[in-house]
Amino acid sequence: MADLIANFTLMLKSLFYQSNLNTINMQGTGFSWLTRPMLKREGVELTAAQSHRLYEYFNTNPSFITLIVGIFVREIKDGKTAFTTKAVYSSAFAALGDSFYWHALRPTLFMLALFVCVNISPLGIAIYPLIFSALHISLLAMGYPLGRHFGEHTILLFNRVKFSRWANIADGMSLFLLGAFIGKLLKGGYSEDLWILIAGLVAFKMGAILYRRINLNIFLWLLIVAIIAILIFWGILS
């Protein structure tokens, strides 16, 4: 029961651990804030140097924070190179989390919410925060026991479930749903005139080509200029 309460407290605290995000140690203060009570609970006494090192630079994906705290506690309890492991794991999980949570899951949930919103009900928008939060909180809740149990071998667990490939599946879903959204737009345009369908497909392809040629910043400014031009052009015409 005490373990459950400690784990639950850690999970709740982990929702706020980025509040001192700064230019010196990024999430280092938050990491120390989460780790210190867990180490105390395990009866680990840190030396002054170790205590100071808890504030070192630390940056990872927020969904994996409790997992890294668990790994760190296990490593330091076993007298291993906990600080090196922490640095390695924070980078590894940052990459894994960024590629799955930021790069793949967010677009997929957005496209899914948009699909449901357009085709079924506006309440479909809730899919986006609900599914993301469910996955985020589940990983935060399970993270500490998993990291504490597997220690430096935790990454094998993620390899076993082929976590790095989940992003590819999510990407496929996003593309399918993006195609559906563009299809909906084009069908609306096609009902007015056939040329809109052809011009729309050409514009889509042009957008895909532009992605490889210019960065997002330039593209967005070009788009804003295009919108202003359209507003002025049709303003004069009408």
Add this chain to the structure above:
Amino acid sequence: MSLFWIPLAGLFAMDRRAAFNFMLSRPFVVSAIMGLIGDNLIWCLIGGIFFEIIGLMDLPVGTKISRDDTFGAFAYSLTVITCYIHSYDAALVALVLSFIMMLPSTLTVRYRRHVNAQLFTIFQERSWLERHEGLLMFIGELLSFIRGMFIYSIGALIVIFLYALIYRHVISDIPTSALILLCCLFGGYFSGFFQARGWSKMLFLFAGGAAQWLIS
């Protein structure tokens, strides 16, 4: 502008990076919540989708500060609600203004990190870190909430003010076809963001388009 929106802006700003991470701060969700409360869901969502896609492509990887798309959606939605926007040209004016105001808002995110760094240094120099870690974290949350309340509200007010100045000069009846083409261009650019390449990408896109064409 109702005062109700001010604490809501603070909550959105907190969810963005300082706390929760529940995706309540995503532009699509922000515009949906505000659209439902302000009774103008569809027109709020148009901007929400635009800012959402911008935000999705602008990943917060490493130390990078991504554009404050939450502010963009907040300012746009508040303009839509306050000015009763119900036409494409009006929505586009609000969208452009919100996009431009997003830049100073993003700068304040950078500034907040510097303030946090200053606070960290002060706590470290006075040996308060270990004893008062919780206080430092609380101040961080408070700063984030206050930044959201002030910056988002003031930024949105500026957008509304500029909109009121500009809109009557750009009244135009934009054809739907021009907007569809712009959306297709934007969608094409967004499709480049995904990892699938070549035929598999085309296959997924075509299958989605065909399925939607058949069911709608």
